[in-house]
Amino acid sequence: MTLDRRSLIGAAGLALAAKGAVAAEPSAPAHAPAPPRDVTRTLARYVVGARFEDLPEAVRREGTRTFLNWVGVAIGGSHHETLDVAVSALKPFSGPPQAGLFGRPERFDIMNAAFLNGVSSHIFDYDDTHLKTVIHPAGPVASAILALTEMRPVSGADFLNALVLGVETECRIGNAVYPDHYDVGWHITGTAGVFGAAAAAGKLMGLSEQQMVWALGLAASQPVGLRESFGSMNKSFNPGRAAADGLFAAILAEKNFTSSDGMIEARRGWANTVSTKQDYREITEGLGSRYEAALNTYKPFACGIVMHPAIDAAIQLRNENRLTPDQIRGVALKVHPLVLELTGKTAPRTGLEGKFSITHAVAVALVEGAGGEKQFSDRAVRDPVVTDLRGKVAPVVTPGVRPEQVDLTITLADGRVLTRHIEHAIGSVENPMSDADLERKFVDLAEGILPEAQIRRVMALAWDIGRLKDAGEVARAGVQA
Template identity: 35%
Template sequence: MSLVDEMAKFTVSEAVGKIGENHRRRAIEHILDTLGVGLAGNTDPIASSLLTYTERLGERGGYTLLGNAVSASLLQAAFVNGILCHALDYDDSSWRLIGHPSAVVLPSVMATAESMDAGGRELVTAYLIGTEVSCKIGAAAEPELYQAGWHATGVVGVLGAAAGAGYLLGLSLDQMIHALGIAASSASGLRQNFGSMTKPFHAGIAARNGVNAAYLAQCGFTSNPEALEGKTGFFANFANKQPVLKESMGEPFDLLQPGFFVKPYPSCAATHTAIDAMLSLVKEYGCQADQIESIYAGCGPVGPIMLVHNRPLQGTEGKFSMPFVLAAAVADGEVGLDTFTDDKVNDPVIRALMEKVEFGIDEQYRTRSVEEAPALIRVKLKDGRVLERSKQMADGSPEHPLSYEALIGKYRDCAGRVLSPDRVERSLEKIVFLDSLPRISSLTTELRPG
């Protein structure tokens, strides 16, 4: 059986039977996290550009834009919400995908679910299917896809978005095969755009294109059945290899094993072990910026590949800067939503401390895989003391998951930046009990200000 046949068969007829209550509970936690960071995405300058763009293109409609009183067309809602969910780089990630599964799949299935006012249980099922397709294809394409300069969030995510939306639309097996082929020709996303507004654009355009592919297939649009595996197909072009699935679809679901990374900090996942280690030192020893002579940050091979802005000039670039996140951790004693602003990146104290940071691959981590991001932090103080801390797995990783209370707290903090306290609590309750909602509209109403 070809890969596209296996993906389509899983989506259309096999997935539902493999989904248990444990899958649903975990999915709802990630949906909660993704909706929260999507709402908080409205605090980024990208949001005003998106609203202006929606208005100028005449893309207003009846579909929810997270945290906004105005609505948009179905495809535009998937697009805008995808960007908002990834705007802060606070959304979950998968090391197997080397990308962000939920920020693409959830906006695509939410917009599709709104089109039929589906129930929450169907939304959760579609989310599970879409993220599983993304991650299994990603695992088959990585690390070659990433090393070639592609961003899997957009390139692979569009296939998961098409699968999730296609499930909700009730596509037949043949239609699903065509939808995946259409999505494969819609794939895009360059890593060169990391640190700019175009990185979250990758999530939005993948969500939009995935929904578009599913609807086109439903209307009789066709694609080549070898679009994924053919000699000039998806894998040949993006990964320069033929795919081999490492596990069968849904056995296990990637969401459960190995699991997704839920971020406690709104920055690239490759910074998180280092931030954890630095904040631990700051808390234990009370380090101050003026006490520090130098900082050494050693990491694995993935660090320099992802963290491309050693001397950032904008807040968006700071999310991909090891010197900045460590300097901010020392200067402020925390790293959060208010860290990644243009003013903060250009703060004189932080910029002076950034110049003292040496960042590179540490010899003990040189052979680590691209799926790992260990960190060694060594701080030399002016009084001669040397403080050192290492971290193998970051807080929020599947190995060190955030507590349920921390997830709820993160949602309240994010949602509370754009919604009233009452709406925050009502939306939280709807999400927690999403599986039992008879109509998704009862949730989307609470995701708008008012």
């Protein structure tokens, strides 16, 4: 067997060699740019120092909406088979009953609770979205710190600050490597999310700057999730595991478990290893003045955003005209080509397939006035009234219609013609869901899982998160009795 450089010195040796402890490996090619400096440390310093008082009001507000939306989707997913399986698998290994699960009676140690709430909140793919990176920010971050908060009480203001800083961390790191990192196959919510969880948990633990550097380094060592897993339970696994892994990183760093100082930006660090693009300015520039957390969005409809303009238009015309299915003779849609490319299924057989059928989405929106998880259930796609109407929906690819637009025309049996143009669907950055919309979504998700009075109480506490004396109150209020 011929020995090569790697086997000869051993991994530790190559590392020390690269660090200059001994004669180094041949240096990088001459055309390579100078390595970026102190990216991890700059981010760590910001997270450690940032105060709730410094957060602009708009960022606090969006952080609160992010939190409320996450609580709703976590309750909504809590009795899905995915969570039943995970709970039963992990029960025998859990530590002390430190933290609860939304919508369920079981208690787990905080790392398992972070995992399970993180899984639950992503099951319907109905959580928040940072559209620039398609990161779902709340799952990894909120799941980690709410569990932690149950064990080590903190004020709601500190909690909200940590939530925003965690979202900031993951979305900025995501920006630095998107789209190459996502295109090659990573589920960016899990890979960037673990940094967000570590940063937010480390913030609440009061880590020093050096400890935060190590926490981010241990987070970098645990990227979670591949896109190939989409369509299986493994997809929801990813934000949950990112939450638990980030928490694990912070817990070790708090006791001075060391990592390297430049794990994000070093030559053989995270960004170079997981992406062909690295724009470190996205991480270090404008910290404390520009907030990615302010760009978070929430889905009004439980399906891909490509169908949202059409559903929005359908619901508007239905409600304004009090339409009933029997009144409708035909529905014409002018759409961008992507709509048919991605959601062109005409005969969906399951709720999940319904999420990829623009004709189903419009039909069920006209019948039920909504596009929630219930409208993408097996029940809904088999409803004879819906399937009948589905056959009357005719989407037509039309030049000049942008992806975020739609033109919807309904011809009624009495000859009237109703039209609606959508420029930006509800839920976009330009046309965000109102607080009342978020409440309706929350209630819709929680109904049938928690009693109505409890739903109202959890929602009120979530809205009030920034003012609570003890943030853990939300967790305790959201469990099943």
